Amino acid sequence: MPWTEAHKAETRTRILDAAGRLFRRDGFKGVGIDKVMAEAGLTRGGFYAHFASKEDLLRAVVSEVVFADLIRMHERGGKNDPPRWLAATIDGYLSEAHRDRTITGFSDCPMAALAAEVSRAGPEVRSAYTEVARDLMGAIAGRIEPQLAEGAEGSGAGDFDAWERAIALVALLSGGLALSRAVNDKALSAAVLEAARKGAKLIART
Amino acid sequence: MPWTEAHKAETRTRILDAAGRLFRRDGFKGVGIDKVMAEAGLTRGGFYAHFASKEDLLRAVVSEVVFADLIRMHERGGKNDPPRWLAATIDGYLSEAHRDRTITGFSDCPMAALAAEVSRAGPEVRSAYTEVARDLMGAIAGRIEPQLAEGAEGSGAGDFDAWERAIALVALLSGGLALSRAVNDKALSAAVLEAARKGAKLIART
DNA sequence: GTTTTTATATGATAGTTATCATATTTCATG
């Protein structure tokens, strides 16, 4: 058993991180394996010792890199103060820093950057994405629940429970971020972020 | 002046339509010019007589195909009954038929399918996208305005005017559609559409 | 019917891609 197992795992992680960065910035089809490996400080030779194919790499990125981000987000801040956590998450996610990827500690979310490409990928990738999406929705739903119990008025829009609100929030956050990135006008882009924040807070009842 | 000008215009439109279909389904980087021309019933030879480059084709698709869709959507139904129009648009956009692209008369929206790739494109493409997005937002804002004037209560989320609501709606609609397509679980995908519809109606005050 | 203009087709080029075969390096184990 030459090479320590820890070394291989560390290399794998380095490839994964590099791929995560590049896939989000340039798209899955916009980056080649050579570039991913170069970004990881390696050459293409070793790639297939870690992943079965390029698509398998995407699956792993969605599954592991994104999952790690979610954990971080989940643990950051107020388990005891859900409304604060919700507002901070909304404001952080829909911030100009996140849009411009100049953010630290709050890694760029692939929910927005990779959704379209995931929808064209094979079942393994889509299943990985589905699982991550479900976890994210669950984390948010758990913070909305107490919020919802408080103001017990009928909203008029039919019943709209915590889980549904969480799902709508994920859609609005990712859609707002993607839209703010696609638009070419600084003022409109800022308006998109602001409007999405307001909409998100309305849905989250914050 | 050989060949009638109408013929060239008609060919251009055929290429544009083919590209619109393929770009939305397989992504900009997922389709080659040969395939686009074949879909239009031509070969690659004539392409550069119509467009300066592949990216120029994307710009035209965003600008013209999408714009035509918006016009159709704008004209469909109640200028005199905004709430009905809003609800119908939300329900149609976030329907399973639209998600599965089995829809007729309500062409598949590139807002969702191409946002990420547009954000990586050059300024011409992004400007075209920005213009279309602004038109779409304006069309929606115009239908929210009267809706808003009616129920004049303070919402608690600060002022949230018609334009801001329209922007948030576009973000939620496109994000919800993209998310429902990426997810691999039939039940969750349906739940995404349903939750996004509820959220959209909350924002639209319908 | 000839000419001329231009849309389209065919063929070619240079670059890139994912993937694999083979060579080389690394380092735990004996």
Add this chain to the structure above:
DNA sequence: CATGAAATATGATAACTATCATATAAAAAC
């Protein structure tokens, strides 16, 4: 220190890409 298994590097291949040069064909104008 030698060995051997496994991680990484180098080199190659076949397919694909956008783009262009040249050839063909169509059809309007005279």
